[in-house]
Amino acid sequence: MQLHTRLCDQFEIEHPILNAPMGGGDAPAELAAAVSEAGGLGLIGGTTGGGAPWLVEQIRRTRQLTDRPFGVGVISHLPSAGELMAVALDEGVRIIAHSFADPTPFVDTAHAAGALVICQVRTVTDARRAARAGVDVVTAQGTEAGGHTGLVSTFPLVPAVVDAVAPIPTIAAGGIADGRGIAAALMLGAEAVWIGTRFIATTESGVSDGYRAHVVAATADDTVLTDVFDIVTGMPWPDGVSGRAVANPFAARWRGREDELREWAKDHRDEYLALGPEREVDERAIWAGEAASLVTGVESAAEVVHRLVTEATQVLGGRPGDLLRGP
Numbered sequence: 303m304q305l306h307t308r309l310c311d312q313f314e315i316e317h318p319i320l321n322a323p324m325g326g327g328d329a330p331a332e333l334a335a336a337v338s339e340a341g342g343l344g345l346i347g348g349t350t351g352g353g354a355p356w357l358v359e360q361i362r363r364t365r366q367l368t369d370r371p372f373g374v375g376v377i378s379h380l381p382s383a384g385e386l387m388a389v390a391l392d393e394g395v396r397i398i399a400h401s402f403a404d405p406t407p408f409v410d411t412a413h414a415a416g417a418l419v420i421c422q423v424r425t426v427t428d429a430r431r432a433a434r435a436g437v438d439v440v441t442a443q444g445t446e447a448g449g450h451t452g453l454v455s456t457f458p459l460v461p462a463v464v465d466a467v468a469p470i471p472t473i474a475a476g477g478i479a480d481g482r483g484i485a486a487a488l489m490l491g492a493e494a495v496w497i498g499t500r501f502i503a504t505t506e507s508g509v510s511d512g513y514r515a516h517v518v519a520a521t522a523d524d525t526v527l528t529d530v531f532d533i534v535t536g537m538p539w540p541d542g543v544s545g546r547a548v549a550n551p552f553a554a555r556w557r558g559r560e561d562e563l564r565e566w567a568k569d570h571r572d573e574y575l576a577l578g579p580e581r582e583v584d585e586r587a588i589w590a591g592e593a594a595s596l597v598t599g600v601e602s603a604a605e606v607v608h609r610l611v612t613e614a615t616q617v618l619g620g621r622p623g624d625l626l627r628g629p
């Protein structure tokens with residue numbers, strides 16, 4: 303028996319599992335290729351300081367590592383989004399994911415190039431807007447998620463988005479890191495899962511060993527949803543979007559003092575951005591979600607995909623039947 307949904311056919315993949323397109327180099331070619339090679343859909347996190355040249359290099363490297371489909375995700379409210387999408391389309395990428403902004407300006411160009419468009423949303427209103435824009439797939443991201451996210455939890459958000467955008471397929475994101483989570487997401491009506499925190503703690507992610515160790519050590523209650531890291535870096539985000547990270551001394555120092563931090567950052571931003579790797583886990587954002595509780599070790603991305611598929615298949619093969627009694 304094998305898990306199978308409409309999105310497996312649409313993306314031409316075996317398993318309905320995507321790695322999140324984590325920016326800043328956190329989801330590079332190696333991670334996307336490993337997830338695709340394992341039968342999922344790998345997504346390169348396209349938005350980094352390296353811009354278009356970095357993305358071209360990653361796309362070409364992914365192609366050297368796998369013949370299977372993969373995609374590119376961009377942070378769509380940033381000025382780089384249009385250029386990064388154009389570069390990905392020119393390089394022949396046929397799955398583009400947009401996050402954090404109205405996807406309307408991007409959809410026609412992607413479709414004209416023959417690409418599918420996924421849009422990640424955090425509210426039903428944004429899901430409806432994405433559907434009106436003509437996207438092919440909507441990702442409903444709950445507040446449990448690592449990285450930038452909204453305020454609605456995965457459990458109420460996913461079925462509401464499924465209903466709002468049907469027949470457009472929905473992917474569930476936020477708090478999913480094992481087979482039980484995948485089974486639950488599919489029961490809520492999602493047709494695939496999009497996973498960040500579990501994949502950040504893999505050998506192929508782009509983060510440091512210290513970052514991975516911090517995610518493995520963290521539990522859900524160690525994470526905080528905060529604006530402090532965005533204030534200090536000066537990175538703009540839409541209203542209603544904050545970042546979930548593992549709490550660290552920097553977050554403890556500035557949470558609740560955001561106005562003071564804005565002043566402090568005017569003089570200290572460059573110094574903060576130049577902090578060396580030895581200060582990373584104390585001072586920088588270790589983006590990770592509440593699913594950190596379920597991440598107990600560093601594995602390869604292929605091991606993660608295969609284990610999740612096995613677990614989800616077992617859960618779906620056994621539990622629903624166990625729960626029913628009578629004729």
Ligand SMILES: Cc1cc2nc3c(=O)[nH]c(=O)nc-3n(C[C@H](O)[C@H](O)[C@H](O)COP(=O)(O)O)c2cc1C
Binds near residue numbers: 347349443496502591
């Ligand atoms: C380290 C990290 C970086 C992320 N960067 C991005 C990004 O650049 N663009 C994006 O759309 N989402 C980003 N996200 C959010 C993910 O797309 C996704 O919604 C989230 O990881 C799902 O929840 P989970 O972490 O519980 O699996 C990031 C998440 C993490 C953990």
